Amino acid sequence: MTDIDPSEYSDVWVFVEDHDGDVMSVSWELLNEAKTLVEETGEELVALVIGEDVDGVVEEAIARGADRVLVADDGVFEPYRADPYGEQFRAMVEERKPSIVLIGGTHTGRDFAGRVAVPTHAGLTADCTEIDVAEDGVLQARRPAFGGNVLATIICEEHRPQMATIRPGVFEAAPPENDRDGEIERVDVVVEEADTLTEVLERSTGETADVTEADRIVAAGGGIDGDLEPIRRLADALGAEIAASRHAVDEGWVDGSRQIGQTGKTVRPELYVAVGISGAVQHLEGMNDSEVVVAINNDPNAPIFDHADYGIVGDLFEVCPELADALEGAEQPEVTL
Amino acid sequence: MTHNPTIVVGIKQVPDDDEVRIDPDTGRLDRSSAPAVLNSPDRNALEAALGVRDDVGGQVIAMTMGPPPAADVLKEAVAMGCDDGVLISDIAFGGSDTWPTSLTLARTAEYLDADIVVCGEETTDSSTGQVPPGIAAHRGWAQLTYVEELEPLPEANQLAARRDVEGGYERVVADLPVVVAVAFGENEPRPAGLHRKIYAENEFEPVTVDANDLDIDEETVGLEASPTNVGGMETIEGVDRERTVVDDVDELAEAIRSTEVFA
Known part of the structure; x- marks a missing residue:
């Protein structure tokens, strides 16, 4: 030594x-x-x-x-x-x-x-x-x-x-x-x-989304079952960025640069909408500092409801578009640079 | 390589995450009651290693560091298809952080004449991801982390990989020996075959090695040789939330609208 x-x-x-x-x-x-x-x-x-x-x-x-x-x-x-x-x-x-x-x-x-x-x-x-x-x-x-x-x-x-x-x-x-x-x-x-011991043959990076900068986030979990459409619809209505749990990233539904949680990023937006996310502690770690947390999940016992300000128990494929419609009249966020 | 590479897979026994309970009186975590299981990212490492053997032959040896009961995870690895398993066990290794742990695994890989070392992305009990690069660094070998796919190039004595990088991927070729960390969930681990399972349960005995076998100076491993120490622990206070569950979508929209976000 x-x-x-x-x-x-x-x-x-x-x-x-x-x-x-x-x-x-x-x-x-x-x-x-x-x-x-x-x-x-x-x-x-x-x-x-x-x-x-x-x-x-x-x-x-x-x-x-x-x-x-x-x-x-x-x-x-x-x-x-x-x-x-x-x-x-x-x-x-x-x-x-x-x-x-x-x-x-x-x-x-x-x-x-x-x-x-x-x-x-x-x-x-x-x-x-x-x-x-x-x-x-x-x-x-x-x-x-x-x-x-x-x-x-x-x-x-x-x-x-x-x-x-x-x-x-x-x-x-x-x-x-x-x-x-x-x-x-x-x-x-x-x-x-x-x-050197290695050679990079090819490197391809698309847009690297910076979810840490977003004021509003709609995050997708395992519950979306590969269908991002309800997430997109709600994110559009809110002027929000899309993020995801590890589960949704591991399934390949959302790019890894948008992963929130222990092995992803930490975000602290004004509004965080967790859709089809059960609320494992590893995920909560990455979003617990959000100002307002909203949970949409079909399992009334999902832990995410204990860590949300507002929750609704329901089918996300119905709730997301309905909520988007209901919010469409809401003020759009100011553009921040 | 060599058309018959020696592939060594580093695996670990960890407390089952789902079974770790919080003591209601103290608010502390009770890990002692949790059953010990194979670190789940290691299944992806085993699958990747067995996949290389499917392609180019060779042998796959699982290694794990820990007390004798940790040999259980070697049985699982052998049942999945590994040719052999090595238990690295010595009281001198107790309390090792990632520095001496990666030293010990690097020595074992060398002892086994490894061409390729494959690990999981990280362990669920300490989630540092430091050990695979640490093994490579101790030996001056190439490293490939966050690997999605492996492609052996036996003619060139190299291994190619597709790696997950922020916002995309890259393809890299590495000289052998090389240490690979497979991105968690990247492949579909094969189930254990019935014959292999019976063999693993009844006949398989792991090879056991200690510090002496690996020619490791006891002063360079264990708690004393670990650069980092835990200086303290505090329970994280939960964030106080409204926890209002509403009945319909209009009510939810109204609740969202009423927050300061929309002020």
Whole structure:
């Protein structure tokens, strides 16, 4: 076991996840939240940008709150692959010794975090929903555990860096301030294409819906039985985004980027309408902070009714279109940018 | 590969989620009364591994880390079609977080001469998803997570996969050895065959290995070697909701209209 001296490690790093110049919004959420950590510790907030032709991303990272940006810009880093990203990250950690590293809990973020925590012997906590730092610099990484009924605080006292993946949508991003100053530092790229173990043959991403931004959401569960039409109809009437439970995503009825819950996103809209969703704790975790929750389910004993403000027991294929008709006269939401 | 790859599947025994009860007096979770079952995402891992064997031959070995009763999940794996099962058991492993766990599984995969390691997406009892990339990282092997489909390429000694990425998918080829994490629910796990089931119940004995067999220094595993610790637990307060169940759609529309959302 390698003993390290935690006092040699400082600064908070945020991994900025970009795909071909498109940054996942969770990265900006983390950069904003991490400001409160460095205010506490008096350290630097460092954004880590790895990719190819990332100048735009680097500038935005400063505008979004980074004091310093570490840039590894090379063709070997586009598209993302765990092995070259892992090698590069390891070299940077060994050279610069960050105390805390925060990573968005997307598929890519979890793939990356799991890879890099091992060679650096970091403590890694998954899917955190709250973070703060104690006086001794120890990160308090909190995550729902045991099906969401308890909040566990995970700490890492003797190892560095202290790493955490954070669930998308839990924190809010700050708007960019274009006159902010920050340092840009280009690091040595330590990976060569010949050393990589993988090759991406094809990558296809459609629209990546950001349900975390929506003010109103209609969410589909297993009860829809593959028919999204009632959900679309109701969402149209409400001016709402469509989301889904894990069940509906696993069945392939709704894209995974719209999944709400423990392994999906956390949302806090003004209105959340759960349609044909039983209300498993894993799902509730992702939507419990919604202002108003409405449940439509044919099972009067479904747990979702205990977590809803208004509920109706009925066949969703009848209730949704009727409700859409009844609401059609209601005011449309103001457009928010 | 090799046209006869060794495919090792990492599986875990977990408390049955559906049976975990809340103690009415303390409000705490009582996991001790829950029966131990095979982690359900691991069924997708077993199916994916057996699918590779269907395509190109080879052998599929299930491995699990835990106390001796955990061997029950190996029986299930063998009943589903695995050729063998390995129980990784040593008091030294107790209290391991994902770092030493992935070290131990990586050593076992190496001990078994694995070409391909297949795991489930995550476990239902700790849901970190960190172990599959951890196994790969400990050995410097390639990793493929959130895999929807596998395509062995024996001529090239590679494995191709379709991965689920945010908003879409990608196709990746990886050199062997490789660690795969199969996206939960992505395939239809095969039922256990009757003969296999009888064999698993009556004749099958798992191979048991300990830290010494795997040449693992006891200082590098277990609670002491785990970077993370649980610093505290608190019960999450439920959100106070109106819990009004209305009788008809018009009433529901009226209730929605009356909220601040529409103010």
